[in-house]
Amino acid sequence: MKKEKSVQALKHRRTKRCRGDVIFDTVTFIILTVVLLIVAYPLYWVVISSISNPSAVSSGEVLWRPIGFTLKGYSEVFKNKAVMGGFMNSIIYTVCGVLVNLAVTLPTAYALSRNNFSGKKPVTIFYMITMFFGGGMIPTYLVVKNLHLLNTMWALFLPGCLSVYNMIVARTFFQSNISEELYEAAEIDGCTQGKFFFKIALPLSKAIIAILVLYYGVGHWNSYFSALLYISDKERYPLQLVLRNILITNEAALSQSASTEAARAALREKQQLMDVMKYSLMIISSIPMLAIYPFIQKHFVKGVMIGSIKG
Amino acid sequence: MIMKAKKKNSLQQMYTIPKKKKSLRQILKKDMSLWMFCIPGIILTFIFSYIPMYGIQLAFRRYNAKAGIWGSEWVGLYYFKRFCESPYFVSTIRNTLILSLYGLIVSFPIPIILALLLNSFRHKKYRKVIQTVTYAPNFISTVVMCGMIILFLSPYVGIVNNFLKFLGMDPVNFMANKKYWRHIYVWTGVWQSTGWNSVIYFAALSGISPELHEAARCDGATKFQLIRYIDLPSILPTATILLIMSCGSILSVGFEKAYLLQNNLNLTVSEIISTYVYKVGMINNDVSYSTAIGLFNTLVNLVMLIIVNKAADKLSGNSLW
Numbered sequence: 001m002k003k004e005k006s007v008q009a010l011k012h013r014r015t016k017r018c019r020g021d022v023i024f025d026t027v028t029f030i031i032l033t034v035v036l037l038i039v040a041y042p043l044y045w046v047v048i049s050s051i052s053n054p055s056a057v058s059s060g061e062v063l064w065r066p067i068g069f070t071l072k073g074y075s076e077v078f079k080n081k082a083v084m085g086g087f088m089n090s091i092i093y094t095v096c097g098v099l100v101n102l103a104v105t106l107p108t109a110y111a112l113s114r115n116n117f118s119g120k121k122p123v124t125i126f127y128m129i130t131m132f133f134g135g136g137m138i139p140t141y142l143v144v145k146n147l148h149l150l151n152t153m154w155a156l157f158l159p160g161c162l163s164v165y166n167m168i169v170a171r172t173f174f175q176s177n178i179s180e181e182l183y184e185a186a187e188i189d190g191c192t193q194g195k196f197f198f199k200i201a202l203p204l205s206k207a208i209i210a211i212l213v214l215y216y217g218v219g220h221w222n223s224y225f226s227a228l229l230y231i232s233d234k235e236r237y238p239l240q241l242v243l244r245n246i247l248i249t250n251e252a253a254l255s256q257s258a259s260t261e262a263a264r265a266a267l268r269e270k271q272q273l274m275d276v277m278k279y280s281l282m283i284i285s286s287i288p289m290l291a292i293y294p295f296i297q298k299h300f301v302k303g304v305m306i307g308s309i310k311g
Numbered sequence: 312m313i314m315k316a317k318k319k320n321s322l323q324q325m326y327t328i329p330k331k332k333k334s335l336r337q338i339l340k341k342d343m344s345l346w347m348f349c350i351p352g353i354i355l356t357f358i359f360s361y362i363p364m365y366g367i368q369l370a371f372r373r374y375n376a377k378a379g380i381w382g383s384e385w386v387g388l389y390y391f392k393r394f395c396e397s398p399y400f401v402s403t404i405r406n407t408l409i410l411s412l413y414g415l416i417v418s419f420p421i422p423i424i425l426a427l428l429l430n431s432f433r434h435k436k437y438r439k440v441i442q443t444v445t446y447a448p449n450f451i452s453t454v455v456m457c458g459m460i461i462l463f464l465s466p467y468v469g470i471v472n473n474f475l476k477f478l479g480m481d482p483v484n485f486m487a488n489k490k491y492w493r494h495i496y497v498w499t500g501v502w503q504s505t506g507w508n509s510v511i512y513f514a515a516l517s518g519i520s521p522e523l524h525e526a527a528r529c530d531g532a533t534k535f536q537l538i539r540y541i542d543l544p545s546i547l548p549t550a551t552i553l554l555i556m557s558c559g560s561i562l563s564v565g566f567e568k569a570y571l572l573q574n575n576l577n578l579t580v581s582e583i584i585s586t587y588v589y590k591v592g593m594i595n596n597d598v599s600y601s602t603a604i605g606l607f608n609t610l611v612n613l614v615m616l617i618i619v620n621k622a623a624d625k626l627s628g629n630s631l632w
Contacts, residue, residue, distance in 0.1 A: 020533040060473030107348035135363020136605030138592045159359040193344035222452035247458030305514040
């Protein structure tokens, strides 16, 4: 092993970098650094703006570091009942949604991963059709309405309880990690499929469960469209819908209603505080994602790789 | 992708000893527990995906809330005609097409370039940093993203206009000017998703055996040649599949972002099919008309997918099925 490595190192040294390569490396370095800055700067700016003095932010003084450190924006957010309620709702919706997603996706994926399963083809086709053809917004809405699910959290996650893409990722994982022989061995010892799934297959599949939890969880936390359709009771708004009202609808109202000079000045001051609050709000709403991001990054990438074997 | 699985299956069938054919009942009995595993998913998908498909006939009926879907009067293609004759027909389709083609042309090659550059980058640690940072925007929710766009571009307090003022230029009200709307929509999309979209290509690239590179290096290939003759051909199949997939959804530009970035001043360029379907159906309560437009959209997508898939199959041998 050691010998091999040293041989490789020698080879590397022998193939000298020619001038073209040096230019190539430099250009790559510059391009990637520019990309890094373009992506990172807006994110960084939101963070420093959220802890800066409101008037400094709107006058454009805040560029590289926070000016006039204050946590006014954050305290404003915590005072806001709608935001806190939405935050709690979103947590509940996300947790319940993910549980339902897992309860539906994992067994289906497991069954479809068994080679001798007679339903493999029909069930796969059953799901493939939904990928390319669907009823659309209104017919789905009517079904939800007729089942009396409007204004309940079930409307948010039952219609999309199984994402075909995630199911395929899980199926591929089961196919390559839970072998048929393992089941045969367990069967000889008197194990049923159900028992095998819960006692042996699931404990061996922690990686894929983590990936699914993250895929579905991020989806639930970030979505607002289904809530916009199905939830009209303000008490039950998820965080994203509350955010929409504050971040997007309010902005338009404030900038339009300024007519006289005095009113404009007063409004501008109010708007400045509002803006800083918005930056704080963006950060607070992203905290759950930020907290699990290091964890996410590893698993998300793994999930894409499992998926890419198929696609 | 499915082809491979098929091949494997047929191979297995060839080498296993043919068994006696069992009756359907016996097969079902043997697989009973596996069928039970599928049942929750099948029931829920049936209720929330297949019943709505049946409900599509609303597009051919004049919806009457009292009579329900089945009791409503049959009007044939009336709503399709109405859509074709309405001024929104041309404008929404044009907006949707321009937006998605523009988005496709811009956001399809950029992740590939990023992945190729990252793959040939020498500093492993710095590469990790770049990857971590460029993936991050993908996890920002659409609402927060649009909030950021609107705040950054705001004519009074936005950082972009502050910068323009600093350069001595007049502030521009970006969101109110329809000239800028498409560029804003597409390029913020690039900012948000390029890093994440490059993951799949990066995964494909890391599957290339290093011996290929070493051999080429020994023959005196430059780094650019490595990319041109080894890396690029090896991610071509992945790229083709992804291109087919995105062509199939060419008329289904996402509702979420476009709806949030809309205002009355940019509506002439920002009204796309999905937002129009939402407004007609949920706000104007014109249920049948909205369903008809939605169905029209789905059918066009389906046809596009089939055409592009055929074309890709002929041209490169890569296809979805």
